[in-house]
Amino acid sequence: MLDAIWGFFIIGGILTGAALGRMDMVTAAVISGGKSAVExxxxxxxVVAMWSGVLKIAEKGGMIDSLSVKLTPAMDFLFPSVPRNHKARQYIAANFAANFLGLGWAATPAGLMAMKELQKLNKxxxxATGAMCMFLTINMSSLQLVTVNILAYRTEFGSQAPAEIVGVGIVATLITTLVGMLAAKIMDKVG
Amino acid sequence: MRLLLVISDFIIPVTVLFIVCFGCLKKVKIYETFLEGAKDGLKTVVEILPTLIGLIVAVEVFRSGGLLDILTNFIRPLAQRVGFPAELAPLSLIRLVSSSAATGLLLDIFRNFGPDSFLGRVSSVMMSCTETVFYTMSLYFLSVGIRKTRYTLPCALLANFAGVIAAVLLVGMAFGK
Incomplete structure (x- = not known):
């Protein structure tokens, strides 16, 4: 799947560029793309090193463990194949918490570690296992309750009430997460 | 509004403070542990660098070649036919691929229609309830060498599609058109 998407982007992009006479822009994109990735x-x-360090303190102090214990009912429902005391559950809990609070890149190290732990359970x-599909679907359904960047842009462009969309935004975020969760749950049962 | 911005200034430092104090109370060797974690974090970034390069080059090529424009032009009339605001079609598509490109489109909408217009409000909500699916999925799966992603993509796309529809309907209900 990933090969297909990546191939479609590269091959489709270059062929369209050739057809539309935009090869100069494609050339620039190839060079600048690599550069901006390294930057x-x-x-x-x-940022990731900083958050991984802080996360490690939380982990050694037993904070993430107690967070995942508190989330046990939800975790049992979402990730029944992951044993209760498994580390994957802790990292998933940490990733969700960081996403929820809008800590951005703080969520990435926990998420990648969760994938590593889930991979250990994979035969x-x-x-991908069902747990991985569920984890990523929820992750990609946007968990962040308040997107501060958007509020800042709204203020910048002279909105009379920049935060008026927060309530609607929270409801919409809940809808996306519920839809993703249900879809993944149904697919897991069917497949 | 003011309160939200103040909270957002506080959230990162307070999270760090909370965790470090918690570590002290639990008698964790805080600095040593921090360094251990930071080292792992750096390793992770080095490991995912090739994935990042591949992703960003692909997205840039896709955008600069004009294929993205063709796809959005194709979707525009379809969107209009089902009563979906055509101006939002490009945003909902690009949002899946690139967060920075989507922000650019959002600001265009703010500039042309104003943040307090129907389109301005819907696009604000859309940006808050959707994710860059292509990027996130590739990064996480490739970091552990998964090639068969099974039903992840359809489920994530469905969730994001639901978000776009919800944004249009909810803003219409809450603020009118």
Whole structure:
């Protein structure tokens, strides 16, 4: 699947560029794309390392453990195949919490570690497990309750009430998460 | 509004403060532990760097070649036919691929229609309840070498589609058109 999407982006992009006479822009994109990825990684390196460090303190102090214990009923429902005391549950809990609070890149290290732990439970290493599909679907359904960036842009463009969309935004976020969760649950049962 | 912005200024430092104090109380060797975690974090970033390069190049090529424009132009009349605001079709598509490109479109909408217009409000809500699916999915799956993603993509797309519809309907209900 990932090969297909990536191939579609690259091949489709270059062929359309050739057809529309935009090859100069495609050339620039190839070069600048690699460059901006490395730049992003450098910025990200600092932030991710910082949050991983803080996360480790929370982990050793037993904070993440108690968070995942509190979430046991939800975790049992969403990830029945992951044993109760497994580390994957802790990292998933930490990832959800960070996403929820809008901590952005703080969520990434926990999320990647959750994937690593889920992979340990996986028997077919190249194929996603039901727990992975559920975890990523929820992750990609947007968990962040208040997107502060958007409020800042609204203020910048002279909105009379920048925060008036917060309530609607929260309801919409809940809807996306519920839809994703249900869809993944149904697919898990069917497939 | 003011309160929300103040809270957002507080949330990161307070989270760090809370965790570090908690660590002290539990007698964790805080700095040593921090360094241990930070080292793992850096390793992770180095490990995912090739994935990032591949992703960003693909997205840039896709955008600059004009394929994204063609796809949005194709979706526009379809959207209109089902009563979906055509101006929002590009945003809902690009949002799945690139967060920065989507922000650019959002600001265009703010500039042309104003943040307090129907389109301005809907696009604000859309941005808050959707995610860059392509990027997130590739990053997480490739970091552990998964190639068969099974039903993840359809489920995530369905969730995001529901978000777009919900944004249009809820804003219409809450603020009128």
């Amino acid at each position: 992003l990684a450098i910025t990200m390196g600092g 077919e290493k190249e194929c």
